[in-house]
Amino acid sequence: MERTIxxxxxxxxxxxxxxxxxxxxxxxxxxxxxxxxxxDPAQIAEWVGALPKDKEIVLYCVRGGSVSxxxxxxxxxxxxxxGFIEGGMEAWKAVGGEVNAK
Numbered sequence: 001m002e003r004t005i006x007x008x009x010x011x012x013x014x015x016x017x018x019x020x021x022x023x024x025x026x027x028x029x030x031x032x033x034x035x036x037x038x039x040d041p042a043q044i045a046e047w048v049g050a051l052p053k054d055k056e057i058v059l060y061c062v063r064g065g066s067v068s069x070x071x072x073x074x075x076x077x078x079x080x081x082x083g084f085i086e087g088g089m090e091a092w093k094a095v096g097g098e099v100n101a102k
Contacts, residue, residue: 001056001058001081001082001083002083003072003076003083003084004064004083004084004085004086005058005083005084005085005086006086007085007086007087007091007092007094007095007097008095010058010085010092010097012033012034012035012058014055014056015055015056015057015058016051016052016055016056016057016058017033017035017036017037017057017058017059017060018036018037018038018039018051018057018058018059018060018071019032019033019036019037019038019039019059019060019061019089020038020039020041020059020060020061020067020068020071021038021041021060021061021062021067021089022040022041022042022061022067023040023042025061025062026038026102029089029102030101030102031089031093031099031100031101031102032089032099032100032101032102033060033089033092033097033098033099034098034099034100036060038102041061041067041070041071044071044074048074048075048078048080049078051075051078051080053079053080055081056081056082056083057075057080057081057082057083058082058083058084058085059071059072059075059082059083059084059085060084060085060088060089060092061084061088061089062088062089062090063087063088063089063090063091064084064085064086064087064088064091065088068084068085068088069084071084072084
């Protein structure tokens, strides 16, 4: 999987989707991408070992910046096939990507 995924090219089927928005950013938002599970990026060491090694992992933050980059680095270093949505949740919504209430 590519490190960055253009939101208009993303197909969610079969992917393990992770919301890595900082807790404060997630708390002020009423939306999430369907099927996503939130994991606190500040506590990555506690959850990285539980991620599936046999699935592509797609993650997103608010705008696809430093949070997503840091988490992808850690996941890839752990041998996981991970990438993030370029532009984050905001770009996903801009191309008409589905969101729902969390």
